[in-house]
Amino acid sequence: MKRSIPELQHSAQPLVMVTAYDYPGGKHAQAAGVDLILVGDSLGNVVLGYDSTAPVTLGDMIHHARAVRRGAPDTFMVVDLPFGTYHTGVQDAMRNAVRVIQETGADAIKMEGATPEILQVVQTLTRNGIPVMGHVGLMPQTATAQGGLRVQGKDDAGARATLDGALALEDAGAFSVVLEAIPARLAKLISERLTVPTIGIGAGVNCDGQVLVTHDLLGIYEGEEKKIARRYAELGRAAREAIAAYAADVRAREFPTRDNAFVMKDDVLDKLY
Numbered sequence: 001m002k003r004s005i006p007e008l009q010h011s012a013q014p015l016v017m018v019t020a021y022d023y024p025g026g027k028h029a030q031a032a033g034v035d036l037i038l039v040g041d042s043l044g045n046v047v048l049g050y051d052s053t054a055p056v057t058l059g060d061m062i063h064h065a066r067a068v069r070r071g072a073p074d075t076f077m078v079v080d081l082p083f084g085t086y087h088t089g090v091q092d093a094m095r096n097a098v099r100v101i102q103e104t105g106a107d108a109i110k111m112e113g114a115t116p117e118i119l120q121v122v123q124t125l126t127r128n129g130i131p132v133m134g135h136v137g138l139m140p141q142t143a144t145a146q147g148g149l150r151v152q153g154k155d156d157a158g159a160r161a162t163l164d165g166a167l168a169l170e171d172a173g174a175f176s177v178v179l180e181a182i183p184a185r186l187a188k189l190i191s192e193r194l195t196v197p198t199i200g201i202g203a204g205v206n207c208d209g210q211v212l213v214t215h216d217l218l219g220i221y222e223g224e225e226k227k228i229a230r231r232y233a234e235l236g237r238a239a240r241e242a243i244a245a246y247a248a249d250v251r252a253r254e255f256p257t258r259d260n261a262f263v264m265k266d267d268v269l270d271k272l273y
């Protein structure tokens with residue numbers, strides 16, 4: 001059963017969110033019983049092979065989110081608005097968010113940042129009935145401008161800005177806020193100050209929920225080991241081994257066998273000769 005926003009906001013247990021990018025990903029996440037699925041623009045890195053999330057388009061997000069939805073019809077689904085699709089004015093942001101909701105069946109959208117411009121977008125969308133998840137701390141879409149993919153909120157100004165941003169997102173109507181790559185104690189403080197749930201990644205255990213990129217936790221995406229993730233499986237290795245075993249069987253004519261083949265009557269065959 002899909003959980004409602006009030007149910008998510010009053011969960012006794014930490015909220016569990018994972019990313020998904022396609023039909024099997026959605027299916028597995030739903031069967032595993034997660035609270036929320038995020039169709040993240042981490043799609044760019046872990047599925048499309050870009051070295052950042054910046055090249056991901058609205059069309060990419062919609063294409064993948066539709067597949068996720070087919071696999072997970074009964075799970076709360078959040079879809080990232082990608083870079084550039086909510087930065088050119090409130091009207092454009094509204095139009096793009098409506099497309100995501102209508103074309104994918106998303107329950108909510110997520111966007112990065114808490115600048116005055118973004119806050120205005122959050123306010124407009126939420127007032128018009130589109131639930132918004134906020135995202136502060138490390139924001140991959142604009143990481144270059146943030147000085148690279150690095151921990152945020154460590155110094156006075158950074159900690160203050162991160163706290164103020166999260167509070168302002170709640171005020172603007174966000175139903176939940178992702179905290180990415182900030183010190184655990186800052187995340188704890190923000191989680192205490194906010195009424196709406198925080199969902200952390202690289203933000204310590206005291207957030208109201210946690211999110212991981214599924215391709216990290218499954219070992220499908222095997223970049224450098226990430227401090228913030230934990231690998232629960234080695235599906236990348238399993239995939240290589242399986243494909244190599246298939247290749248060896250083909251070369252040795254051990255696949256297919258009679259069991260994999262179709263039969264026909266001898267007299268039909270005889271007429272062909």
Ligand code: KIV
Nearest residue numbers: 019040041042178211
């Ligand atoms: O794109 C993504 O996967 C995300 C999560 C890491 C929060 O934004």
Ligand code: NA
Nearest residue numbers: 040041042080
């Ligand atoms: Na994202």
